Amino acid sequence: MKLELVLIPSTGDGHLRPLVEVAKLLLDNDDHLSITVVIIPSMHGFQTTSYCSYIASLSTTSNDRLRFSFISSADRPNSPDAEPNFISYMESYKPVVKATVAKLTDYAQPPSSRLAGFVMDIFCTTMIDVANDFGVPTYLFYPSNATFFGLQIHVQYLCDVEKCDIISELKDSATELEVPCLTRSLPAKCFPSVLLNKEWFPVFLRQARRFRETKEQQLNAFEMVEELGLGVEIRNHFQGVYMAAETDMELMTAEEIERGVRCLMEKDSDVRDRVRKMSEKSHMAVMDGGSSHAALVKFIQEVTRNIS
Structure with a gap:
């Protein structure tokens, strides 16, 4: 059976390019996979010349197994300027993404092909709702390092389970924090400032909560x-x-x-x-038998097992 994956990157070179490369690696490792990358337009003011050039190049590289579906800002019900932040901006595209995926799964799909799941960037977790509507699992693509992922998850635990007020307790504090993903305690003065910012902390906290709704977080991190x-x-x-x-x-x-x-x-x-x-070591990791290659194979096996 042919399996279809839908990949949803957030906008920006540091998120789109890596996910496209992951798509290519997945296809190279399994002939039964096909992938559609749904590309949402950038917010006003976030486009760069490099990013626009890369987007343009993708439109010429689609094939039978790797397709790129470009959503237009004109498909949104509201003006991009109506959204107060990036998270709300992405959320406003949920109906459009759902309609796009519905067309992909209905259009010229042979009976032997089946939607296997969504792979989405960390800033697109709102699209978990769309995957749930299709009854398929969601997988998380986390382009940042594993240490920050572990810290983000631990902070969410402290807030929701231990009922800690992170900003008031850690900002300008001399305390040290024990974090499971770190071999040493983390001084409050070294705490990432984005997690102590009143505007952005709720965003990262909301992200971490939704991370737990995904089927699996495939971590492929080299040693720290x-x-x-x-x-x-x-x-x-x-x-x-x-x-x-x-x-x-x-x-x-x-x-x-x-x-x-x-x-x-x-x-x-x-x-x-x-x-x-x-x-x-990094070069060996992506070769047959390396840790990166093994993680990729494991992910494909996971997708196949979840859909069977």
Whole structure:
């Protein structure tokens, strides 16, 4: 039986490009899969020349197994300017995405083909409702690192189960937080500022709650940079300006940056040697038998098992 997956990326190079590459890898590893990538237009002001060029290139690369379905902003009932934030913007496209997928599943689909599930970006979790309407499972695509994923899930647990007020308890605090995904305690002063921002914290909390509704979170993370000692310590200020955070960012001097770069570039640098070894491990991970390749095969098996 042919299985159809629907992939829904959020807008932006850092989300669309990786998911398209994942689609290609999935198709390379299983001839029974076909994939449709549903592309929602960017919010006004978020488009870049690079992103627009990439979108244009995709329109010429569709084939029988990898298709791109471009939604127009004209299909929305309201003007893009009517939505207050990105999450609401994505939610406004639910009816259009549902209609698009309905056409895909009805149009020229042979009896032996079946919709197997949705794979959606972290900022598209509202589309879980659409997948539920079709009675198929949802899989989460998380392009950020596994550490932040673990932190986000743990913060949601602290809020919903332990009833903690994260912002009031951690902001400007000297306490340290025990996080299951970290080998060391996390000082409050190193807590990501986006999770201490009154505007954005509810967004990330809502995301984490919906993550738990997905069928499975396929994590394919290399060992942490800190554990491997690949980082060059210059100075790190997590409490900098990020997404309208209310704190000030302390700028590094040119001398500090130069020192860090020189440490990496020295021929006999221990850090440079570990970077080279990590590069080799990364290459091996995507080869047959590697961890990335094994995770991909496991995901395909999961999709097939859930639909059988």
